[in-house]
Amino acid sequence: xxxxxxxxxxxxxxxxxxxxxxxxxxxxxxxxxxxxxxxxxxxxxxxxxxxxxxxxxxxxxxxxxxxxxxxxxxxxxxxxxxxxxxxxxxxxxxxxxxxxxxxxxxxxxxxxxxxxxxxxxxxxxxxxxxxxxxxxxxxxxxxxxxxxxxxxxxxxxxxxxxxxxxxxxxxxxxxxxxxxxxxxxxxxxxxxxxxxxxxxxxxxxxxxxxxxxxxxxxxxxxxxxxxxxxxxxxxxxxxxxxxxxxxxxxxxxxxxxxxxxxxxxxxxxxxxxxxxxxxxxxxxxxxxxxxxxxxxxxxxxxxxxxxxxxxxxx
Numbered sequence: 001x002x003x004x005x006x007x008x009x010x011x012x013x014x015x016x017x018x019x020x021x022x023x024x025x026x027x028x029x030x031x032x033x034x035x036x037x038x039x040x041x042x043x044x045x046x047x048x049x050x051x052x053x054x055x056x057x058x059x060x061x062x063x064x065x066x067x068x069x070x071x072x073x074x075x076x077x078x079x080x081x082x083x084x085x086x087x088x089x090x091x092x093x094x095x096x097x098x099x100x101x102x103x104x105x106x107x108x109x110x111x112x113x114x115x116x117x118x119x120x121x122x123x124x125x126x127x128x129x130x131x132x133x134x135x136x137x138x139x140x141x142x143x144x145x146x147x148x149x150x151x152x153x154x155x156x157x158x159x160x161x162x163x164x165x166x167x168x169x170x171x172x173x174x175x176x177x178x179x180x181x182x183x184x185x186x187x188x189x190x191x192x193x194x195x196x197x198x199x200x201x202x203x204x205x206x207x208x209x210x211x212x213x214x215x216x217x218x219x220x221x222x223x224x225x226x227x228x229x230x231x232x233x234x235x236x237x238x239x240x241x242x243x244x245x246x247x248x249x250x251x252x253x254x255x256x257x258x259x260x261x262x263x264x265x266x267x268x269x270x271x272x273x274x275x276x277x278x279x280x281x282x283x284x285x286x287x288x289x290x291x292x293x294x295x296x297x298x299x300x301x302x303x304x305x306x307x308x309x310x311x312x313x314x
Contacts, residue, residue, distance in 0.1 A: 001121060001164050003174040003312065004066070004131075007059030008160035008284035009052050010271065014039040020153045023146045031153050036247020040156035040272025042141050048082040050091040052159035053137035057092055060161055065169035066131065068096050073129035075119055076105040077112035077136040077276050079196060079302075080143055080203070092135050102129070108181075109194065109302030110243050112136065112276035114310055117164070117179045124166040135161045138275030143196055143203040151194075151205035154246075156272030160280035174314045177295075180226040181308035188214045194303025205303070215245065215301035216252045219309075223257075223299040226309040234259070237311075238294035241286075243301055244268040244278035253299075265289075276302070290314050 016039050017028035032038060043052060053076065057068070076088030083091075089103040102123075108115045116134045123129035140155030164176065185191055189210040196203045205211060219242060227234060234257050242250050247268050254264055265286045267278075274281055279298050290296060291314065298310040 001124060001166065001176040002168050003176060004163040004165050004169050005060045005064040006160065006162040006280065006284050007056055007061065008158065008281045009055035009059055010158045010281070011041045011043045011047060011052070013042045013044060015042050017153070020146070024149045024152055026149060026153055034248065035154060036268050037154065037272050038269050041158055041274065043139055043157040048142070049078055049080055049137045049139040050082045050088055052139065052157065053088050053135040053161065054092060054095045056137065056159040056161040057096065057133070057135060060163065064163060068133070069098055071098050071101050071131045071133045071163070073120065073123050073132040074098060074101045074103045075116040075132065075134045077116040077134060078105070078138055079107045079109050079112060079275060080139045081105070082139065088135055088137055092133070108306045109304045110245065110276050110278070111181060111300045111302035111306040111308045113280055114179060114181050114298065114300055114308030117176065117310060118181055120164050121179060130166045132164045133161065134164065135159065136277035136280050138277050140203060140273070140275055143198065145202050145204065148204060150208055154205070154273045155203065156274045158271060158274040158277050158281050160277050160284055162280060174312055177311040177313055178226045178229045179310045180222055180229065181306065182222060184214070184218060184305035184307060187305060190305055193305060211303065212246065212249060214305055215249050216256070218307035219243070219253055219299040219301050220256055222307040222309040223297050226311050227297065230311055232295065232311070236295060237263070237297040239263050239265060239290060240297045240299065241265050241279045241282050242299050244271065244282060245273050245301070
């Protein structure tokens with residue numbers, strides 16, 4: 001599979017840690033020391049999961065090798081939908097008049113982007129698609145409880161989009177060499193660790209310690225598995241893009257893998273936890289630092305639980 005283009009969108013409002021001192025009594029230092037977050041993005045009152053996803057598609061580079069209307073598969077990835085019937089994928093299809101595409105949505109918490117890539121891989125393998133558009137978007141602040149001391153300060157909003165083709169379209173394409181995911185609902189706190197009850201409490205993370213322990217373990221395990229599939233070692237990776245959930249998780253993974261911090265891309269300090277969109281946003285923000293021939297490893301962990309990884313070569 002080949003990446004033909006990508007883009008991202010972030011709301012303009014940034015909420016600083018000082019805001020939460022009035023809301024739940026947590027200080028700037030307390031939050032930063034435990035999460036690595038200084039600010040987080042917040043969608044405006046006229047934005048939602050769909051509008052942010054649409055803007056991310058608009059921000060895909062103009063020099064893509066085909067028209068958006070050539071796309072024959074749209075996959076929306078989100079756990080914070082604006083509408084569960086007219087989904088993110090359907091709204092993107094309508095906005096850009098992509099009439100020949102299948103439109104589906106996937107949710108596996110913060111692993112949803114990696115699962116969306118696997119869905120595309122399956123459609124390509126069965127010859128049901130040749131050009132796909134994945135749109136990841138999270139409107140966490142629509143569901144989060146800011147007064148919650150355990151997780152109300154974690155969440156940011158944002159979206160990203162990526163075009164993937166079955167066959168190479170141009171010399172500028174990036175190659176997706178391997179993708180892997182695993183469901184982990186049976187381990188630890190599983191479905192209780194993080195949850196979103198839309199009409200009964202919203203987005204909460206009551207068992208942060210359990211999430212931390214399992215995220216550190218399984219983000220490493222999945223990254224090692226996907227590199228092994230390609231005959232690589234972790235040291236062969238030029239860069240790693242981890243899910244942006246918590247700087248302590250990212251630092252712990254770097255320490256265990258013995259990876260220098262300059263080989264890990266992160267935006268958690270500025271954006272907060274932007275959910276399943278976080279790794280694709282991070283790629284879109286940092287792609288100019290990645291040179292031809294570089295190998296990039298993505299690794300994610302989702303509430304529920306689940307994990308996944310992907311290897312991309314520029």
